Amino acid sequence: MKLLRVLFIFLSVPLFAQQGGMWIPSLLEGMNESEMENLGMKMSAQDIYDVNNASLKDAVPHFNGGCTSEVISNQGLLLTNHHCGYSQIQSHSTLENDYLEKGFWAMNLKEELPNPGVTATFIIKIEDVTTQVMNGVTELMPEADKQKKIEENIAQVSQSFPKEAWQENRVRTFFEGNQYMLFVVETFKDVRLVGTPPSSIGKFGSDTDNWIWPRHTGDFALFRIYADKNNRPAEYSEDNVPYTPKHFLPISLDGVAENDFTMVFGFPGTTDEYLPSVAIEQIINTINPARIAIRDAALAVQDKYMRADPQIKIQYASKFARIANYWKKWQGETLGLTKSNAVGIKQQQEKALTNQINKKGKQNEYGNLLPQFEKYYAEIEPYILAREYFFETVLRNVELLRTGFQAYQLTQVYDARGAQSFEDRRDNMVERMSGHYKDYSAKVDKEVFEALIAIYADKVPQEFLPASFNNIDSKALTEEVYSKSAFVDYDSLKKLLEGDAETVISNLNNDPGFKVVKDMAEAYFEKIAPKYEEIQLNITGLQRDYMKALIELSPKEDRIFPNANGTLRVTYGKVAGYSPADAVYYEPVTHLEGVMQKYIPGDYEFDVPQKLIDLYEAKDYGQYAENGKMPVNFIGTNHTTGGNSGSPAIDAHGNLIGLNFDRVWEGTMSDYYYDPSLSRNIMVDIRYVLFIVDKYAGATNLIDEMKLVHPKKGNKKSKKRK
Template sequence: MVSRRIVILQIIIRKSSIMKTLRLLFIFLSVPLFAQQGGMWIPSLLEGMNESEMTNLGMKMTAKDIYDVNNASLKDAVPHFNGGCTSEVISNQGLLLTNHHCGYSQIQSHSSLENDYLEDGFWAMNLKEELPNPGVTATFIVKIEDVTTKIMDGITAAMSEAEKQKKIEQNIANVTQTSPKEAYQENRVRTFYEGNQYMLFVVETYKDIRLVGAPPSSIGKFGSDTDNWIWPRHTGDFSLFRIYADKNNRPAEYSKDNVPFTPKHFLPISLDGVAENDFTLVFGFPGTTDEYLPSIAIEQVINTINPARIAIRDAALAIQDKYMRADPQIKIQYASKFARIANYWKKWRGETLGLTKSNAVGIKKQQETALTSEINKKGKQQEYGQILPQFEKHYTEIEPYSLAREYYVETVLRNVELLRIAYQTYQLKQAYENRGAQSFEDRRNNLIERAESHYKDYSKQVDEEVFEALIALYVKNVQPQFLPDFFKNLNAQSLTNSVYKKSAFVDFASLKNLLEGDAETVMAKLNNDPGFQVVSDMADAYNEKVAPKYEELKLSISGLERDYMKALLELSPKDARIFPNANSTLRVTYGKVAGYSPADAVYYEPVTHLEGVMQKYIPGDYEFDVPQKLIDLYKAKDYGQYGENGKMPINFIGTNHTTGGNSGSPAIDAYGNLIGLNFDRVWEGTMSDYYYDPALSRNIMVDIRYVLFIMDKYAGATNLIKELKLVHPKKEIGKSKKKKKKK
């Protein structure tokens, strides 16, 4: 365990002053025995340390094979899927592979009681059967360039934090507008190392993405919420889409005249499978991590923020689950929403357990002590000496505001659907008051268009019960000074009855009628609607009593984080492995296939098989039911070329450092071939967004052979199998070695 190694190291340090320079490296980074694993690295900067580490782990490629501006490389096969997940191109006709849960909303949107693709799966047997998905995108990275000098131009130490941020924003806008690109490309500037580095990304976004294939939820979501974040896992979490382009292979909106996209590179697929200690590279767009937060921030996550988030979603999920189990129509309507809410609810629970178990707070305090020692040793007290005391002050002050913000966001913007729609009309009112009638017209039309789709999957009965439960929690747990005045003596049941009997937000026809008329007429009708009154009072109270102070303190904390990161970069040993936090930009993480031991006398093997599905099988259960055809294939051991030693591998785990956004990321072998599809992390390691512990942190991947088995033997989609390039790199290497020996 990391914490035990630190204790041993401290004893050595006390005995030898020669070891002082190693103290910061070992205590701060906390990964002395796993120095080649963990981290989310910028692909354009892999040459040097990262390339050496990957080679030592068994990689046979070069850094240029992964990222190259002038030649096709792995980056050209890994697009950002719809802004939230990762995907990979697996054929020369733009066939796109991602997770089932990443394509879940699209699968659901095409489903009905008559054609329930969630229940039965969907497979297009030719191009004409592929289904369009308006609004879905696939974004490729064309080029990455360091523009730190340009972004920091004109920044001085004498500036206030607000002045610095304003100047930085101006510089970002200028670089974005003036940097060269093609007309169909886009420039984006992103910050790294908490504002100590800035990178320009040139991207191409394709907008005609069609659904090609998806297994039934009994395969693609097997284990559902019970198994989510859990190992061992037995889930075929994949779906297939296709990118379409115009006749010049460039991005275009949907058109029947568009043609399948021809990629610069697509991933060959290895049929050789995986074994313990095999090299794994996961390429993707991890969302957000905070690996360098101070100990007091982690304490707040454990003791204040996560408990609030979990309690709110506990209540919402229990109500939704009750209705979904009783009504097939509600089950379809709420399937995607329930999965989205449950995903991070369970993650936060595991995260809290992992942070506690790994002693993350204690380790970070040791790191802070070591950094303070280094600051004093180098005479940097004036520059960095007040950072940690200021962290303590600001985090203590922001805590009640952060708690109030979490309750507001989780209640109004995420979990009560009536409030979420009503909040959009609150924004409509603000647009009218601040920008006039034209802005009102534009927003109203967009709102009505979005709302029509929303109400297709809305149940007044479900939402009413969620509203009552969450408003009661809001009143109970948000400090009184942050509440709307009428909340202070509120009866949640009485308010709920009034809102859901009288508000126009309970169905689409009423809402559409509410929004008809000129701006003044609509505003008058809104102000008389009880649903709008509730959200308006809640939003006004938040915007007046919580947001200003929260944003003020958050800005100060952001400045401290930048200076803290600068201190770490400056004062850590030259070979320290300090990687930038995730920010939804393209990253590489590398490691090995490996089991782990989460508790005394417990060891988890790194690979699961179809036998495990049958052991978990519960007929008729919505989480653990199994299609009859899969049972028949299992009994016959009819695995085709995809099985191994009479068994069908399903999932495997590795030491790759992943997070949300890495869903759908390709797992790539030492030679650049696809071996799996990332989709989750283990329960014990979900704290890796704040603290990566190599003893516990494991990412979970679908074995690509299971994906092919389902496509081929289960679905009969041989038309798709024929598109793929299937290879045997291990066997080919073995043959080459034998030939050399004969010579």
């Protein structure tokens, strides 16, 4: 289970004030639509979401379960971020054909590269099923019984709601368990790599510029969805054909200007906008420092080896980027929460809620909520801290420990389900691990292990450590594990896992790497997880009641939107610069000349391909320039988070103007507190994407697929009749 989420009350805001929000697309009519029109939108809510007719939702699939993408041609051409397709680009790369280094462009369909396991999921329909899910749930039920009944109802609704045979029903909770929505989805499983710029464009600035503005990154990649002959989802087959979408996004060549309307449509992962002040203090003072310290140590080791060895650079490129992404985000998040005085503001909002509770005579129902939060967050703090250290060390940053933990889970499967389940799981693990060891370096992982085990032994509260960690010598333990454990090599691992269940388990228990994982896992599941889950279950009930109070007692004009939960959302705003510090103002658009100003020949992060330099010097920008300059990135006030990577930035008429890929560092706290003066999302200007595809790559075959328009010159999308 993830970090607890609770709710605070918003102070009243004027009608139509743009204060962030991630809105359910099927519920935009009314206040949202009016506010969007006030910001300049020329479409209707029905243009965005329509069950019976093609609409924008039909061009915005969930990319591989973690990012967003958009269909930009009638042949299923798919645009997403370079970093969203990074693992696929890496998997196709070798020292001889390094697509990370040189880029890749398919000049015809036959050259497009398959990616087993990659998916694109479309939303077909959204339906409110709160009544069905809450059927039989009563206020007097114990919390555990409520959750069990809700889960049973969700299973029943998912099974019975009408859908096509190739579709799937998914039920998700909103407003902390006060609303439930069902999503009918369609998942395509044949998604092929079409084009990617080299990392010197797609990842320009790398970790130094990550979360930073001004930004100059061409963070995009192109894929294509394939379907069977009936245009339905199918596993990869040479007989599959390009998917014909219900709708694809026309592309505007007119660019953006300050105060232009922008809408970002996508699948934001997780936000906790309604945490109380005590939880924010815990994040600032306890949770984030622990996470950052672990990743500091891991990244320092990986970076050292990647800079020295080209092979390791390829092997660890995707892993390093993944680890570094949130490491830097947590630092900016802490800075933003502190700078914006989020704790103080939330305390004021909690006082406002208390006043409303007293004014309405609701003390018996809601009067104890805030004191209970204080109590439970104090109780859970040491367990959260120990849990974060376990997750960051065992599951996220030390590869040997992560592999060992999967082996540990095998032993649990045997105990719970018997030999056949064990053998099935074991065979799957052996097959899956072949890809893992392709990108594994024991000497890198060894040094990460030594650093992180020392931190774990020192920082995890003593009562939660395994007995074997008393007076631990991390250096000696590291030498023993990496000289004797079978987990450092794929062939050794396969041999370790050969035989019947009892033989494998016996062999595992004699492996020094497995012993470390087993000790850490057993300590976690015996000493940390049960109490953590017990306290969290109590707060889950508080969250739901707190949300109920918020809905009941807030003024009608207050804007209450559901937290992000990986479902399709609309967020809208405008192109806008911002002031991060006194006497500093950032313009909202960057240009190619900024790339050249940052250029450092041969640098890991700021090198520039010679062809891009040539195009810049010749000012050979084609039809994509504006006033003789080549736009690269721009920022807006759209409320985004992880999962919005790859989301289309859409103009007032429904055309594609950009590609969301990041947020500014000072505004990363928007997962917990959206401050309109600091929160900005960062987008690739679509004209830079087209310029790279056309003038840099020469992939005019892809340009020819797209529909390019000039909405500001009168070629506007018509508005549907309501």
